[in-house]
Structures are given as C-alpha cells and as structure tokens.
Amino acid sequence: MGTEPLHNAIIVWSIAGSDNSAGAGIAADIKTLQSFSSKTQPVHLCTLITAVTAQHSNGVDAVMAMPVTLLQQQADALLKDACPAVIKIGLLATAEHVRWLSLLLVQLRQQNPTLLVLYDPVAISSSGDRLAGAALYQAVFKYLLPQLDILTPNLPELWALTLQAPALSHKTAALQQLFQAGVKAIIVKGGHSASQSQVVDELFIASPFRYHGHSAYTHYVALSSPRQHHAFSRGTGCCFSSAVAAALALGYPLEDAFVLAKSYINQALHQPIAINANTGCPGHYGIPSDSRYLPTLSETNPVADVTPSLTQVTPLTLSPAFKPLKAPLGLYVIVPSVEALKRALVAGVKTLQLRIKQATSTQLKHDIMQAIQLCQQHDVQLFINDHWQLALELGAYGVHLGQEDITTADLLALQQAELRLGVSSHGFYKLLRAQQLQPSYIAIGAIFNTQTKNMAGKIQGLHKLKYYCALFNTVPLVAIGGINADNAHLVLGSGITNLAMVQAFANATEPQQWVKQMQALISQHVKGAHHAE
Numbered sequence: 001m002g003t004e005p006l007h008n009a010i011i012v013w014s015i016a017g018s019d020n021s022a023g024a025g026i027a028a029d030i031k032t033l034q035s036f037s038s039k040t041q042p043v044h045l046c047t048l049i050t051a052v053t054a055q056h057s058n059g060v061d062a063v064m065a066m067p068v069t070l071l072q073q074q075a076d077a078l079l080k081d082a083c084p085a086v087i088k089i090g091l092l093a094t095a096e097h098v099r100w101l102s103l104l105l106v107q108l109r110q111q112n113p114t115l116l117v118l119y120d121p122v123a124i125s126s127s128g129d130r131l132a133g134a135a136l137y138q139a140v141f142k143y144l145l146p147q148l149d150i151l152t153p154n155l156p157e158l159w160a161l162t163l164q165a166p167a168l169s170h171k172t173a174a175l176q177q178l179f180q181a182g183v184k185a186i187i188v189k190g191g192h193s194a195s196q197s198q199v200v201d202e203l204f205i206a207s208p209f210r211y212h213g214h215s216a217y218t219h220y221v222a223l224s225s226p227r228q229h230h231a232f233s234r235g236t237g238c239c240f241s242s243a244v245a246a247a248l249a250l251g252y253p254l255e256d257a258f259v260l261a262k263s264y265i266n267q268a269l270h271q272p273i274a275i276n277a278n279t280g281c282p283g284h285y286g287i288p289s290d291s292r293y294l295p296t297l298s299e300t301n302p303v304a305d306v307t308p309s310l311t312q313v314t315p316l317t318l319s320p321a322f323k324p325l326k327a328p329l330g331l332y333v334i335v336p337s338v339e340a341l342k343r344a345l346v347a348g349v350k351t352l353q354l355r356i357k358q359a360t361s362t363q364l365k366h367d368i369m370q371a372i373q374l375c376q377q378h379d380v381q382l383f384i385n386d387h388w389q390l391a392l393e394l395g396a397y398g399v400h401l402g403q404e405d406i407t408t409a410d411l412l413a414l415q416q417a418e419l420r421l422g423v424s425s426h427g428f429y430k431l432l433r434a435q436q437l438q439p440s441y442i443a444i445g446a447i448f449n450t451q452t453k454n455m456a457g458k459i460q461g462l463h464k465l466k467y468y469c470a471l472f473n474t475v476p477l478v479a480i481g482g483i484n485a486d487n488a489h490l491v492l493g494s495g496i497t498n499l500a501m502v503q504a505f506a507n508a509t510e511p512q513q514w515v516k517q518m519q520a521l522i523s524q525h526v527k528g529a530h531h532a533e
C-alpha cells in the first residue's frame, strides 16, 4: 500500500445484461464508470447480471435471462460489503425481474434514503433486435417507474414505453404518463431522431425533484451537438446513461451531470474504438478537458405544458462577444463601499468590484460615479455588481451579474455599450449557460464555505474546480468563496489563475503587504503554468 491516504470508494451498482461483444450493457457501464474514477474520488462499480446475451454488431443471437433467485443472491452478496449510492439499471429481461427489482429498491431505499436510481430502459439493441418481450414494459410502468429518480429512454424506447406514435405532439402525452407514474426526471436521448446534423438530448425535471439535498434549478434543459457520422457507436446510449450515473455518484447536481455526460459522449464518439472496419464503440478517456466537446444549451421548452412552471425563456446566445478584459483579473478584490474601495486602491489592487447591497438610490448613483472616476484615475478594472442600469448610464468599465440577473438584464445594451461582463456560476450547467453569452469572464464559486453570502448547497471544492478549469478553457475564469492567504495556493493549484476575495481583504491588517503577497503568489503560479506548457 502506498503512503497516500485511501479514499473510500463511491459504490455504484449496474443491474444490466452482459453484451459479450462489449459495446453495450455491463461492459459499457464498467468502462464508463471507471473513466470517471480517480485516486481522490474512486468510483467502484459492482454488477448484477440480469441476462447473458450473445451479440455482434449486426444482431443478437441469444438472450438467456438470469433466474430471480440468482439475482437476489447477487444483491445479497454485494450488500454484505456495502450499500450503493447510485444504481444504474439497464436490461431487465423479464417481468419477474421488474417485480423483483421494485421490491429490492424499496428495501435499499430504507437502508440508504439518499440512494439515486436511474433506469435506461433498454429492450431493443442498437442492431434493432428485441432483447425483451412487450410484457416487460407493462411491468415497468406498474412496478418500477414509481421507484425511479431518473429515466433515460431514447426516442423508440419513449414511444414503446408509453404506446405513443412518434410525433412531437405525442411527446407531451408520453412524458405526462411517465411523470404521473412517478418518475422524477426524464432524459430523452435524441440519437434516433431524424436530424442528420444535430443530436439533441432533453432533460425534463418534475417540480418536486430533489437530490443531494438540492432542488433543481430549472425544469427543462436541451443540449445539442453535431451528429458524428460514423458507425463506431455501439452502446452509445448505455455509455451516456452510465456517464449520468457516474456524475451523480460524484455529487454533481442533475443538470451538471447532464452537461458532463453529453460532453463525455461527444469526446467518446470523437475518439471511438474500431473493432473492425465496419463497427466499433465509444472510446473512454476520462472526464473531458477540451471545450470542443461542450454541447450547445437551450432552455426553450417545446412541451411547456409538461413543465408549466417554466415561464421564462432565457436568451442563451448573444453575439458578438462581450469586450475582453484589458488585463488579466489576477487578484480581484470585492468591496462593499467607496471607503473600502479607496483603501484597496491605496493598497495597490488592480481589479476591483463595487458590491453595494443596500443604499438609497441617490447615494448609490453617487457612489458608483465616484468609484468609476477613482478607478479610471488609477487605471484599475472596476466591475459594478448588480446595478447594471447605473453602470450603463455612468459608463462603467464592467458589470458583474448573477445567474438570475442574466435573464432580466439588458445584455444587448451592455454589450453594445462595450461594458465588460462578468457572470457568476456554480457547476457545469451554469458555466455552460454563462459561457454561451461570451462574457469577459466567468466566476466560479463558492470554492469553500463563506460567511459573506449564503451559498448553501453550492460549495464546489477544489476537485470540481479542476474539471471546470480544464473544460471551460476559452473564457477567463475566476474562483471565489472562502479564499484567503492560507488556502490561495491550493486554489491556484487547480489551474485557475484569478482569485476573487471579500473577507480576506477586509480582514487584512496590513492591506498593502497582503496585496503584494497575493499578487506575487498569483504571478508565480501563472509563470509556473506557462513554464509547464
């Protein structure tokens, strides 16, 4: 055993069939989950085999369903070691399997109330052969759907599950049936759609859906990416659903898991494995770290009656881009008043934010005007938090807006007036949402616990920060939340080169010295990063 501390593995179960050609089924699940595993966040996939199949790229030659007694023995054996955090269900071969599993899930939920269960309702292989009979879905509807958190059908599975004809208007009815049966969230995989240019996957979330103690931010997310035209894609659906399960196991909220899984599949299909000249399957190369794999996000809900609480359609693209920063943000100090701003200028801060939360309107305008003038005199980049109308009116250098604000602010006016825009984010989904506006920078937080703002449920940690920095590498990023002189080097170690701080500056007894020290630390890391390239 090495000297590094051992981290307890996150246990995931895959309850699925074996595809002996290793494109789909259990083999795809193992490859995907392993790809999300790391030394500090190990993911351990255990299997319950429901059926042994004999398959190749042109069809299914044989399916042998596992007897329920052996399924129960597999579950009992696993439970002697550990209870799962997430279960991914794939092929269930008989209605008996479904009834048995529904009872097992009730029992497991008693042992682990935060258990997440995702079902990828495979019944037809990618070659078109049926892997299970029609009676299976009737049992699924009656017994399994009420036990599920997330269902990930492709379009043929959506129609088959709900006995609908394939039409957009029928999608509403299909989704309604599934939600009424008790499913909490549905991801409809668009790989089988008629579009030759794009593959659009859609996430629908029922209002009361909660996971990892968070409630969902939105009720509808569509992610689209260019269709990759090659035949090396066996098991893509299994890999996608496994990637969602893996991301949930790592603690990402559902919207983030969706963005991460779609990026993962884009990478996997971009670098597939050729089994022979005509067939192959997705390649598995870890959490993606290249922005070209990011999908495009849209939030326009085509079946609004399924998720009626969605009333607002967010403008998710705006071109051209916002004006770039004059200089890297580096040390970014956020102050609550003009008095504190003056103190920061004297101390030598070169990037500032005026974040006034309470003031009368005349005082506010006066303060913002004074801050703009002072920062212009000192050649300092100043962002005005929240008050974008005043920033626009007074010709500020830039504004900083939160995720809620970007749905209401006049972004076009800000962009046309050449103000820089900074946007808050926490997680893959909100980073993607922010990135599509092509802002001047994106803030990621809170990295650690903070007393300055209520960020309950939104603490990101260093591990996630590392992945965000790698994937969103086309926009300047700044980390915020609980950062101080003691932990700044750890934050910089995750690849970020800009740090925003509120309390750490306010508490500095020798501001000038503190600023010098922080600026030196940041430039040392930036130089080190350039050296390593």
Ligand SMILES: Cc1ncc(COP(=O)(O)OP(=O)(O)O)c(N)n1
Binding pocket: 332, 334, 353, 355, 385, 386, 400, 401, 402, 403, 405, 422, 423, 424, 425, 443, 444, 445, 453, 478, 480, 500
């Ligand atoms: C650099 C930076 N990052 C994040 C925030 C937070 O903005 P927002 O989410 O709008 O919250 P408030 O600051 O308005 O409470 C920020 N201000 N600056």
Ligand SMILES: Cc1ncsc1CCOP(=O)(O)O
Binding pocket: 445, 446, 447, 449, 450, 451, 452, 453, 455, 480, 481, 482, 483, 500, 501, 502, 503, 504
């Ligand atoms: C405004 C804000 N947005 C995300 S965390 C945060 C507070 C950062 O303050 P501090 O640096 O004192 O933790």
Ligand SMILES: [Mg+2]
Binding pocket: 385, 386, 400, 401, 402, 405
């Ligand atoms: Mg704000």
